[in-house]
Amino acid sequence: MKIGELAKRSGLSAHTIRYYERIGLLPYADRDAGGRRDYDESILVWIAFLDRLKTTGMPIRDMLRYAELRAAGDHTGPERRRMLEEHREEVRAHLADLQSCLLVLDTKIDTYVEAEQRTHSHDEPRQNDHDDSFGARQART
Amino acid sequence: MKIGELAKRSGLSAHTIRYYERIGLLPYADRDAGGRRDYDESILVWIAFLDRLKTTGMPIRDMLRYAELRAAGDHTGPERRRMLEEHREEVRAHLADLQSCLLVLDTKIDTYVEAEQRTHSHDEPRQNDHDDSFGARQART
DNA sequence: CTAGAGGTTCGAGCGCGCTCTAAGTCAAGC
DNA sequence: GCTTGACTTAGAGCGCGCTCGAACCTCTAG
Known part of the structure; x- marks a missing residue:
């Protein structure tokens, strides 16, 4: 799935998706031969979870901390x-x-x-x- | 009541109180001989109401609209x-x-x-x- | 071969709601 | 008279969470 489709399906804008990747909220996405992001369905679940955190008012820096902990194992x-x-x-x-x-x-x-x-x-x-x-x-x- | 006391009693900072006055959320306060703001108890009720609107997520521009309507009669x-x-x-x-x-x-x-x-x-x-x-x-x- | 849609990076800009600084004024207490 | 501290103004700055622009690239359809 390319970023445009992910944008549609996740409700985030492509800009925001790139921004989230930049700051570390989303993992660095695999790129195709042309250097474009190519997503797996599973990213949708993580985005949905982030959305809940956001909806409930968790600041990005805390989500980031959570993401880091997760990545740490x-x-x-x-x-x-x-x-x-x-x-x-x-x-x-x-x-x-x-x-x-x-x-x-x-x-x-x-x-x-x-x-x-x-x-x-x-x-x-x-x-x-x-x-x-x-x-x-x-x-x- | 001077701005310092109002700050304590309302929970807003003096800076914020002046800011609210500037943008029109709070009425232009009466000044004493020395040019200082002197508040009446009644302002606390209005601030409390604004606080509810803020807590419930109303943007300042809407509170402003409400305040304007109120002022309009x-x-x-x-x-x-x-x-x-x-x-x-x-x-x-x-x-x-x-x-x-x-x-x-x-x-x-x-x-x-x-x-x-x-x-x-x-x-x-x-x-x-x-x-x-x-x-x-x-x-x- | 070409046009166009959709992608890339980097970095600047924005809207919100304050928050703070600088420079000055004023009133009370020693 | 002098210091202290709470006040005044105008305007700059900040933290957050995006949002957008510029310049460039690449894939696909006609």
């Missing part, structure tokens, strides 16, 4: 495990954070909905601005 | 509501994403745990590398 398993466990805790914490923010968003939206309902029933609009306001004080954007 | 309520609703959907989607990644992480960690158990019981270590491997192929980091 089987005996680094325990450290890789530790990395993932630590990361998992961070993800859980972030998840909890997001959930609590969601609740706040919900109530905030409710406030707007109620304000609109009041506006539609009787003709006097009202303010709901006791919380996140700075309204007219900010003139220039 | 009460009639922009519906659009602000729309923004928040849209944002909420993104947050929900991201949350779901994270949760599914967490599951993958869990099973990945399990794999490592099992590998370690095998290593500890009989002396022959084993590989678990059918998935995210590129092991020895990557030499130079």
